[in-house]
Amino acid sequence: MFRSQLEREALIRKFQAQYGSGIVINSFFVENTFKQFKVDYIIVNNDALSSEQLTEQSAAVLNALTGGASVKELEVTYQGIVSINSFAQPDYQDFLAFDEAIRDQLATTDLNMYLDPYCEASACFIIRVLDSKVKPKPDDYNEKNYATSLKETLQQQAFQKRINDVFDAHPIAVYDSVLKAIYYKSQGRLLESLNSYQELLSLNPSDPAPHFFRAEIFVQQEDVDAALDELEKGVLKVQMVPDTAFAELHIFYADLLIEKKRRKDAFSQYELAFNLVQQNMEYLKLLRERYKQHSFNDQIRKFDDRIAVLELEKQEQDKLSQKDLEAILDSADKDVVSPDVSKSVDSTVTDIDN
Incomplete structure (x- = not known):
């Protein structure tokens, strides 16, 4: 704990005022903080893909899911391209426990509908809302005081996230x-x-x-x-x-x-x-x-x-990654035998047997 605190101290300069200033607290948001959601997750990942490629593949998976495809069907379809796993969260989760990137969707999505993919590191998460409920407010609830405290908490979270991100990119050796x-x-x-x-x-x-x-x-x-x-x-x-x-x-x-x-x-x-x-x-x-x-x-x-x-270098790297993805897709296509080819092979085998 203390080691972690020390390492982060080097990054807590005067950046704090730059983060969290855009947080807006309104009545709609306040009411959502009392909601809880039961969800399940579809996880799409492949360490070899760039974030853009993984996002693109996850969007395709989402389209297939909304079109009625099952997870097992998608596991077969995307074999060799991305891995697809699913799990159900057994307990209800508070609205604020979800990443801020999906909170707006979460608050407005109907039950049994999928949210747009949320991606981080080498994985994307597709969330389906199974149920929701509302927690009771405390007896001494005051919306103005609650909203003020809520904004301060979210600002601190935004700042800490920034510190963590920079620390991950610039670790400092300690003893x-x-x-x-x-x-x-x-x-x-x-x-x-x-x-x-x-x-x-x-x-x-x-x-x-x-x-x-x-x-x-x-x-x-x-x-x-x-x-x-x-x-x-x-x-x-x-x-x-x-x-x-x-x-x-x-x-x-x-x-x-x-x-x-x-x-x-x-x-x-x-x-x-x-x-x-x-x-x-x-x-x-x-x-x-x-x-x-x-x-x-x-x-x-x-x-x-x-x-x-750096932006140009990133574009060039993305192009190379896209070529790698296309190579993976081509390889996957070659591994799949079409029905006509399969039928032809079966016919040839039958002729030989005869």
């Missing part, structure tokens, strides 16, 4: 000895946490991460100068051991330098972060917003150019 520092920090015992991070520096003198976390604590204590000293030490270590670099270190340092009106130094740190995220389109877009926010407008073009290159 078992950090557990004590994180424990103290989680308890609000900041001085003891600072001391523990200092001990960690003694154990791992080339690691810039403890400086990063000490800087965060100093910011909490409103000691920006001390935080800047820590981040400067961390950046110096990165210069000596480049493999220890992580973009969040430079962004954090740059953010504080901006607060101190040291734009030139801040720009240098943002540039170092830019160099570290060349292959990550999503992170490039986030950093681009930093440049725009701080009026480094003459540098925006390089972000657009790099993002365009």
Whole structure:
């Protein structure tokens, strides 16, 4: 638990305000949060397919299901292309337990109808609504207070999802000895946490991460100068051991330098972060917003150019993946003997026997 918390801390900069602001809570949504649904799932997956290809195949499976095809029939039809499995959820699930991508559909779909495929990683899920019911509201229910609390919860979930996504793309190596520092920090015992991070520096003198976390604590204590000293030490270590670099270190340092009106130094740190995220389109877009926010407008073009290159590479990769899919489909077609061919083969065998 503490290890997970530490790893994520490096990513919780000032991104929080950028997520969850688009969440709208209205009476329709509030009422739906008291609904529960009983569903079953059709799972379509193939690790070899791109997300676009898997989505396309899942849409075809959905069309077949709505046309009356059974899961067993589809398992045969799509053998060698995708795997198809099904299972029924025995219990009712709360509306908010479902992914936000399907909640709108869930609230308006009739019973025994299928929702559009919902895809993540290497699998797509086709959900059928079997039944629904409404939970009673508490005796002290107040819609305004409930809606306010609900929005705060959803905003936090959206932010945490963003943190998890970025963390998955940018894991940071940590050590078992950090557990004590994180424990103290989680308890609000900041001085003891600072001391523990200092001990960690003694154990791992080339690691810039403890400086990063000490800087965060100093910011909490409103000691920006001390935080800047820590981040400067961390950046110096990165210069000596480049493999220890992580973009969040430079962004954090740059953010504080901006607060101190040291734009030139801040720009240098943002540039170092830019160099570290060349292959990550999503992170490039986030950093681009930093440049725009701080009026480094003459540098925006390089972000657009790099993002365009990544988009082109993605298109080329998708084309290759499409060719691979077509090869799979061709192979599957060749493995299926048509009725006429089968009849001809049977006739030939009969003639030979005679």
